[in-house]
Amino acid sequence: MSERVMPGRADGLITLDAADALWVDLTADSAVPTASAAFTCSPAHARAGYVLLGSRVVATVKASGGQWSVLETEVRRAAAELNAVRMDRQDLVRIGPFRGAPKKERNETTLLRWRQRITRELQELGESERAVRREGGGPSHLAGIDWRRILVERTRDRTARTWWLPRAVVRLLDVAEHTETRWVQAARTCQENTAVPEPPSHPRQARDAGGRQTTSPKGPGASLRPYNGELEGQLYSVLSGKPGTSRRVAGWVCAVCRTAPATVLDHCHEHGYVRAPVCQSCNTLERPDHLYSNDIRVANHYARLFDTDTDDWLRHWHRCPGCRARTTLPLPHLAAWTAHIACRSLRPTHHAPRGRKPCGVLRVSWTGSQNAPRSCLLTVAVDFCPSGEHRVLARVPYREAVERFRIWLAETAPAVAAAAGPDRLDGLPAQFRPVIADTSGEGLALF
Known part of the structure; x- marks a missing residue:
């Protein structure tokens, strides 16, 4: 511990x-x-009355002489919470830049808005200045986290670049942003109800040098509630147009990971039904990696969707009445499942230091749509395979892919399979809806 710290x-x-x-x-x-x-x-x-450390709000108070101070115990609590976070540097989430993302005003006193801060800083800095900053120039952080040391920059065609952070850090910063927003809202409510407004402090009472007690508003995460299917059967196109929907979504905890605050409404783009409120991290994990409108790359995160947390994700996808009634998945997800699970034995391998390793990158494309199942055909291929740049592994008709998925679902997640089936068609549209474009957009906006 530093000598400047005087407990x-x-x-x-x-x-x-x-x-x-x-x-x-x-x-x-x-x-x-x-x-x-x-x-x-x-x-x-x-001077705003608080500082963000990780996902925790630490209150600041004015001590004797007008000097701002903090409770040492709160710093230690925040450090202990951050030390408990496990991070996989290979599990990355793209954070920008995105086309069409809303631009924020340049105001350093606004809330965290960490995605906008990173985007603005990296876009404004030249390459040489960015290198100087990275080597130890002016310090900059997000909620006490040195994001520069874990930022991954990828370049395509020597012009387009993208920025990525580990999923654990993205989830941590999402929680921090949500926590700060709710904290400030609670502080404003408290000040409006108080004749003499005082800066917010930690939920536990603290005393300044004069012995006066200051109390804070209710803890920012105290009102988060679990999602219990309140939006089941409702159409995204209807909910997204209702005032107050975003505020309602922010009151739930993510229905998938059940740890982070919900920020978006995940919905089925084929049937149009809302699935559940989820956090940005889970929403990114769920989204297919489209190369084109009918072509996706089967990225590494599908191993988690179909191998690790299978029950949770299948149950989440089947919150859509259309997918549940037909015991299937949206076409992009069904295509990814077909490539990753049904065609796993067909994927070529090559020698590696620790046995054999699947080579190349899986890609699956389709002709037609789920609206015309007889003509819909899935083509599974391996890109960049040593034996051929675009080696086709299989061509699977849509109906065959659906039947394979039903058999696998019954064996892998019997509880989810038991809740699905053709006898649950009540309330579904008489005609299939067309494939709905990704209205969440490149900026990962709420609606």
Whole structure:
């Protein structure tokens, strides 16, 4: 622990400089890299009454002499929560840039909005200046996390570049952004009901140097509730047009991971029904990797969807009445399942240091649509295979793919299969809906 940290002071308050040093000391072995100026460098604004550390809000109070301070115990709690986060550096989520993403005003005093902050900073910095910053220039962080050390930049055709962060960090920053928003909203409500407004502090009571007690609004995550099918059978096109829907969505916890706050309404793009409110991380994991409108790459995250957390994802997809009644999946997901599961034995392998390894990249395309099952055909291929750049593994008719999926579903997730079937067609549209475009857009917007 740094010498500047002096435990035992009145009420355990320490200066912001001391809190910076303590934060770095406590998180030195964390899987998520942290910044050295979490309390004193932008976007931290202690005068706002709080500082974000990971997904936790840490209150700031004015001590004697007008100096801003924080409770040492709260810094330690935030560090312990961050140290418990496990991060897979290979499990990446694209965070930008996205075409058509809404532009935010350049105002450093606004809320975290971490995606916009990263996009703005990387777009404005030149290559040389970016290198100087990365090597130790002006410090910058997000909720105490040094995002520069884990940002992955990918370039295509020497012009288009994309930015990626580990999924664990994306989920952590999403929670931080949601927590801050709810905290500020609660603080404003508290101030409106108080004759003399005071800066928000931690939910636990704290005392300033004069001995006066300050109490905070209700904890920001206290009102999150589990999703229990309240939106079942409702159409996304209807809900997205109703005022107050986004506020209602923000009150739920993600229906898939059940840990992060929900931020978007996931819906079936073929039948139009809402599935459930989910967090940005799960929404990204669920989205197929389209190369074209009828062509997708079967990325590594499908191993998690169909091998690791299978029951949860199948149950989530079957929240759509159309998919549940027909005991199938939306066409892109069914195509990915066919390539990843049904054609697994057909994929070529090559020698690797630890046995044999599947080679190339799986890709599946289709002709026709699920609206004309007799003419719909799935073509599974391997790109960049040593034995052929675009080697075709199989051509599977849509109806055969559906039947294979039904058999696999009954064996893999019998509870999900038992809740599906052709006897549950009540309330479905008389005619199939056409494939619905991805209305969530490149910017991963709420609606």
